[in-house]
Amino acid sequence: MEAFFIYFLKVNGLLVTFFLAYYFLLRKETFFNKNRWFLLLGLFASVLLPLITFTKTIWVDPSPVIYETVSNDYVPYIIENKTIEEPFDWNSILFYVYLGISVVFIVKILIEILSFFRIIKFGKRTKTKEALLIDSETNENPFSFFNHIVFNSQMFSEDELQHIISHEKIHVKEKHSIDLLVSKVFCAVFWVNPIMWFYQKEMLQNLEYIADSKASVIALDKINYQKTLLKVVTNQHQLSITNQFYQSLIKKRIVMLNTNPSNQRKSWKYALILPVLSAFMLLFQVETVAQVKSVVVSPEKTAYAVEVIQFIIDKKTSNAEIKKETERLKKEYDVELEISKIKRNKQNEIIALEAKFVDSNNTTGRISVNGDEAIEPILFFKELGKNGKIGFDRGDMSTVFANMDSNNSIKSEKISWDEAVKLSNQERNNTTIFIDGIKSSQQDLSNLDPEQLFSLNVIKENKKNIIEVVTIFKSLKDCKLLIINGKEYLQSEIPKDIIIKCQSIRQLNKEEGIKKFGQKAKDGVLIFEGKSTFSKKDVNSIPFKKINSEETNQIGYVFDKISSDNELENDVKALKEKYNIDFKVLHKKRNSKGEIIELKLSFDDNKGSAANYEQVRSIAIRPVFLKVKINESGKNDIGFYDNHEMVTKPKDEVMERKISIIENLDDNAIIYVDGNLFSKDEVNELDVNGLNSIKILKDKESLKKYKVTNQKEVIVIETNWKTKK
Structure with a gap:
């Protein structure tokens, strides 16, 4: 509304300008035909010129960087749901009266x-x-x-x-x-x-x-x-x-x-309007874009200055600006930056692009962005001088490549946990260890459970070793969406005392995650490869301590709508071979999407525990969890549960009602979650515990607000994820 009001003022200002020019300069002249075209031009110029904008880029010095020590301690909070009454929108009332x-x-x-x-x-x-x-x-x-x-x-x-x-x-x-x-x-x-x-x-x-x-x-x-x-x-x-x-x-x-x-000779009077129009364009139609120049400070406390060239691409960057900057990078710094596959929306904002570069050292890199919303700013940068880094930076996603010359003695390589422990023992005085970004001791490294490692690298420089370890726990904090046994979990759904064991872990960046799993993957995705099992940590153990197999004898299995026939068969065999449990899939039925909509299971542990479980639905089944806790000297603790904690809970009517509403939404429903457009399939994967409210709006104002034209209602869901974050 504010943009429209500014446009309206500019149009009326230009109308007044053309009228005054005619009234005081041309009205008494007999150039009747010229006056006709001048007056018509005034009308159309008044509505068109405010729509034309030019962009001016200025380079500014960077602000000083201040480093602070941030505590990672967990701070408890209380989520309080409040109904905020929106103020009366007088602007809309006045607009509709005027209209x-x-x-x-x-x-x-x-x-x-x-x-x-x-x-x-x-x-x-x-x-x-x-x-x-x-x-x-x-x-x-x-x-x-x-x-x-x-x-x-x-x-x-x-x-x-x-x-x-x-x-x-x-x-x-x-x-x-x-x-x-x-x-x-x-x-x-x-x-x-x-x-x-x-x-x-x-x-x-x-x-x-x-x-x-x-x-x-x-x-x-x-x-x-x-x-x-x-x-x-x-x-x-x-x-x-x-x-x-x-x-x-x-x-x-x-x-x-x-x-x-x-x-x-008096025709010169017509030209007097041109300086006025030029002044209007320079004063009101030039947008100034500031870009930070040259100096980047190292994040170490012993900071050093590095000269950097950079180019920021945002949603409003024009094709002319892109061409100018890429030509400058090639001419002045011998960097070939190619930006292609640019797509824009109706507001001429960039929503998709692909960028790739190659520099004089043949270092290459690529980034691709694709979606329906305007892009977040993307920074391309290159540090000048030896060993300068080059790459892209986009919010919480960075792609950085280090330029190493042939005389440099720095080497980085991946090693196993055993090799890292051996190296730290043999070269104790020359080795520094960082676990999840925290400087740690050799004993801390030895105490790690190898199955809980996400990545392990050693950097060797001038006979010095730096061992960098990232654990699953760190990855869990960084990534909000987890794919375990083909099932999607929010990080908040995994209890802190649960360890996930799997064959390997693969991480998707923000762009890849959103492309595959939608907006719920905007904070990153961890994919646990192979069959994964859940087990509890020893509550008295120190962080990252290796857990002996004797310390836990509880495992969990999950069966959901995307469980494959092979997975079900493997679970039947594994339960029989490992625990002598007769587990059977008595019945299953899938819909046209391949999702399970009917499932009947049973187990008998041959120790006196047996049970059946059945779901028959017209839509995809809800996940069912099988808890298996073996007791060698007595009765096993085994049973079916409807929650990942695998405990018996009283039925929550409010939660059931939310689940029922979501499950019965139409496949083509228009759904907004925290202001973002979600598909029905994406909404089905949401953690219902995180939903504050579900509103089905049918009034004209709401349909107009959410730009709904081919439906009679819009579903608006609000969550507490932002508060948690």
């Missing part, structure tokens, strides 16, 4: 057009080469509208009628009706601006000057022509949408008929 008045003026124009057709319907018609003459019995003043000329022959002599028809033929020939309708529409839209009404009046007056000057030449006798003008003064009944032979400013028309033609 309503404009509609009234438009309707008035349409009514007058209908009145015109009613008048010509009953008149006597005579077709000529130039126009269609309508001899009407009404008391209307003579007028023309496009190629129709209407008059009452009973009211004028033959000579007077010839003057009138000659005058109106000029209007018809030069299509003055277009000017008239354009001015009427502008008055209807900008009715609040009083200058617009004066603008229209001057336009119509100038059209009469044009017709008078040319018709009086044809008549040869200006005196008789002027007498005809005076004769029609007594009858003032007229339609405002037509070109009238009579105009109320008859005195001015007669004065202008007797005015000597203006000297052509």
